[in-house]
Structure formats: structure tokens, C-alpha cells
Amino acid sequence: MEIWINLACSKCRSAVGLLDAEGAEYTVRRYLEDVPSEDEIREVLDRLGLEPWDITRTQEAAAKELGLKEWARDDSSRDRWITALAEHPKLIQRPIITADDGSAVVARTEDAVRDALARK
Numbered sequence: 001m002e003i004w005i006n007l008a009c010s011k012c013r014s015a016v017g018l019l020d021a022e023g024a025e026y027t028v029r030r031y032l033e034d035v036p037s038e039d040e041i042r043e044v045l046d047r048l049g050l051e052p053w054d055i056t057r058t059q060e061a062a063a064k065e066l067g068l069k070e071w072a073r074d075d076s077s078r079d080r081w082i083t084a085l086a087e088h089p090k091l092i093q094r095p096i097i098t099a100d101d102g103s104a105v106v107a108r109t110e111d112a113v114r115d116a117l118a119r120k
Contacts, residue, residue: 001026001116003107004036004044004096012095015107022117026097031089038079038086044096045082047104052081055093055106062088 003019003026005012019026029036036044045052053073057063066084068091071077085092097112098104099119107113 001100002029002098003027004029004031004092004094004098006030006032006090006094009094011108014110015095015097015113018110018113019117024117031092031094035089036086036092038082041082041085041092044098044104047098047102048096048106050106052078052085055096056081056085057091057093060088060091063091 001019001024003012003015005016005028007013007030016028041052045055048055051073053068053071056068058068063069066088068084071080093106093108095107096104097107097116099116101119103119105112105116105119107116
């Protein structure tokens with residue numbers, strides 16, 4: 001199991017705290033420093049069963065500068081969104097846990113973290 005986190009994020013700290021409390025084995029990826037490639041983002045999206053716009057933090061300054069709210073949300077625009085996430089990792093929703101069973105969850109709630117823990 002791996003968790004993508006930003007240490008400045010309270011939801012990330014809460015998720016890590018719950019993983020620790022449950023004795024989970026996991027690795028931490030500080031995705032702002034160890035930026036995921038476009039291929040890694042595609043893989044995580046496949047594991048999540050989501051589209052890039054579903055995991056984009058549209059309220060971030062970079063999103064506003066790029067005008068993301070105006071971008072199309074369709075198959076022909078998917079690569080453009082993925083490129084934006086790779087170039088501006090702060091736009092990626094967090095935390096994301098990739099579970100041992102090949103799935104992933106956006107772990108913003110305690111229930112979502114517990115769901116990831118149950119996916120062994």
C-alpha cells in the first residue's frame with residue numbers, strides 16, 4: 001500500500017495517523033517532491049476508476065491560472081488534464097491510497113481510509 005500525501009494537508013495527516021493506529025504497512029509518497037509521471041497518474045486513475053477532472057483541486061491558484069473550470073471534460077481532453085496534473089502536482093486531490101488489491105481510493109475521510117485497509 002502506498003499513500004500520496006502533502007504534509008501540509010490535515011486530511012493527509014489524519015489518514016497517516018489512522019494507518020499507523022491500525023498498524024498498516026505502507027509507503028509514503030510526498031507527491032509534491034516526488035512528482036508522479038503522466039503514466040503514473042493514468043495508472044492511479046485506472047485504479048481509482050475516475051477521470052483526471054475527478055481528482056483535480058479546481059480551487060487551487062494554478063487551476064484558476066490555467067482556466068481548468070472551462071476545460072472540456074471528455075475523452076479528447078483527458079490527456080490535457082493529465083499533463084496539467086503532472087506539471088502542477090498541487091492540483092492532485094489528496095491523499096490517495098493505492099491498495100494491495102490493485103485498487104485505489106481518495107482517502108479524504110476515515111471511512112475511505114478504512115475501505116483501503118480492507119482491500120488487502
